[in-house]
Amino acid sequence: MQVGLSTKNAPSIWVVVPHFLIGTVSFLLASLFVVFNYEDLLGYHINGHVLAIAHLMILGWVSMIIFGALYQLIPVVMQVKLYSEKLAIITLVSLVIGLFFLIAAFLGYKFQLTNNFIVGGSLVIFAIILFAINTLLSALSSDEKSISKLYIAAAGGYLLLTVLMGLFIPINLTYNLLPLAHTQLMTTHIILGLAGWFLMLVIGVAAKLMPMFLIVHRTKENLLKWGFYLINGGIIVIFVTTFISGTPYLLNQISFISILAGFVLFLFFNYDVFSHRMRRKLDIGMKLSAIGLTMFAVSILSFVALYFSNGVFGLAVGRLEILAGLMLVYGFFTGLILGQTYKTLPFIIWLFYYQKLVGKQKVPLVADLYSDRLAEIHMYSFLLSIVLFVIGLLFSIKIVLLIAALAMLFTSLVYGFNVYKMIFHRKQRVNA
Amino acid sequence: MIQENITEEEAKVYEVLKQVPDPEVAVNIVDLGLIYKVIKNDDAKTLDVDVTLSTPGCPVGDTIIHHIETVLQNNFPEHAILVELVWEPTWNPDMISDEGREELNA
Numbered sequence: 001m002q003v004g005l006s007t008k009n010a011p012s013i014w015v016v017v018p019h020f021l022i023g024t025v026s027f028l029l030a031s032l033f034v035v036f037n038y039e040d041l042l043g044y045h046i047n048g049h050v051l052a053i054a055h056l057m058i059l060g061w062v063s064m065i066i067f068g069a070l071y072q073l074i075p076v077v078m079q080v081k082l083y084s085e086k087l088a089i090i091t092l093v094s095l096v097i098g099l100f101f102l103i104a105a106f107l108g109y110k111f112q113l114t115n116n117f118i119v120g121g122s123l124v125i126f127a128i129i130l131f132a133i134n135t136l137l138s139a140l141s142s143d144e145k146s147i148s149k150l151y152i153a154a155a156g157g158y159l160l161l162t163v164l165m166g167l168f169i170p171i172n173l174t175y176n177l178l179p180l181a182h183t184q185l186m187t188t189h190i191i192l193g194l195a196g197w198f199l200m201l202v203i204g205v206a207a208k209l210m211p212m213f214l215i216v217h218r219t220k221e222n223l224l225k226w227g228f229y230l231i232n233g234g235i236i237v238i239f240v241t242t243f244i245s246g247t248p249y250l251l252n253q254i255s256f257i258s259i260l261a262g263f264v265l266f267l268f269f270n271y272d273v274f275s276h277r278m279r280r281k282l283d284i285g286m287k288l289s290a291i292g293l294t295m296f297a298v299s300i301l302s303f304v305a306l307y308f309s310n311g312v313f314g315l316a317v318g319r320l321e322i323l324a325g326l327m328l329v330y331g332f333f334t335g336l337i338l339g340q341t342y343k344t345l346p347f348i349i350w351l352f353y354y355q356k357l358v359g360k361q362k363v364p365l366v367a368d369l370y371s372d373r374l375a376e377i378h379m380y381s382f383l384l385s386i387v388l389f390v391i392g393l394l395f396s397i398k399i400v401l402l403i404a405a406l407a408m409l410f411t412s413l414v415y416g417f418n419v420y421k422m423i424f425h426r427k428q429r430v431n432a
Numbered sequence: 433m434i435q436e437n438i439t440e441e442e443a444k445v446y447e448v449l450k451q452v453p454d455p456e457v458a459v460n461i462v463d464l465g466l467i468y469k470v471i472k473n474d475d476a477k478t479l480d481v482d483v484t485l486s487t488p489g490c491p492v493g494d495t496i497i498h499h500i501e502t503v504l505q506n507n508f509p510e511h512a513i514l515v516e517l518v519w520e521p522t523w524n525p526d527m528i529s530d531e532g533r534e535e536l537n538a
Contacts, residue, residue, distance in 0.1 A: 008494060
């Protein structure tokens, strides 16, 4: 094998593709839930339907695609084979069954520890632990020294910490092991999960892929190095001080600003990459990714408003939380996933069908596996849904929220059709 | 193209290699500047090609090399083909030809 080639390290199509399929179905289901329960978005966030939607989006859609995409990208970023494909399959099965029980529990409106919660929660946690182990062991077996690998390995560590913290909360509530406010524990749990796991992972992957796809050579990697120190410093201080009583509020605020500053540096890194790209014309995948990154900047502002105030423009904190979460999970993560789907999924399908045929017969290009036109259409409906969600939530206009929900459903349907087109691609023979 | 003083025969090899595209960007590998060296020895019947990739870990690297081997075998069946992946000098976007730049943004 020639050094530096990742194709031979590439995982089996059967490991990656089911994640995209199940992720897309989850996105579709979550959109349907939003259409039928759009009025709930205006209420306080602890509501069975909103929690079902949030978990379908975070676990079924975002995490599912991230898991599948990362299995495909570990060989690219770390130049090593995924530690275990069997572990990846067990993770997938456990996550899907766990998610099913968890959604059933949320829709049941019971906030006691029902059997559905116990079974669903345990399976999801089990899946997440397996995934983190698989990622960390892959990172450990790689000799590659890059900022991308550092971020991804740290993200794997934070994922484990997030799960442990999530387990500790109900145990502490029941047995009162430490005299800590559970809201404080919950805040730390969310910061670990969002900043430590999701965002560190996204930064790690984007640090490698953005310059690669846009053809940029000299990147401002120092921004990412400083970002790493700022984000980790902030998270560690917040985590440690959760368990120390009487921590000055100012220290928490400084840590929070430190984390945000790290994310701002990541945005500057991307701005620099986009500005210096050799590939001036953006394809649909990169356009959607750019929208996602812009939404990230908006979600940072939403979180700042949430953290430093008890309400903005007279808004209840509950609604501000939904707005901030929506911008992050829907605007940023969904935008980035919609875009990066077109940069990852067609490759593994194309390699599966055509790798052995190149040179022997004319084969289609990677971009021929999906409809560019359909992708453009769902880009605009996605943008429309974001704008309408923001207006509907800020000004409590139900009809606007309904149209936003329908635009989201339309986006998921069109995107779903394109994913279907890629996954169930029929081998073509292109005439020369 | 970073190779200097190529023979007419080697120029023909470069032309043949233009049939090989990078499947992601749909621009041929010669105009992308990925071919560093072509040595065609008609006496020894060997054809050596040094190729690089835009980044280590490039997901289509293996496919590109396979494509090069197939195309060269088809066009120069008498020659033993040896395609070597090299990392020195490190590829950079300045190596893309003017034609490649145009195609990239077409």
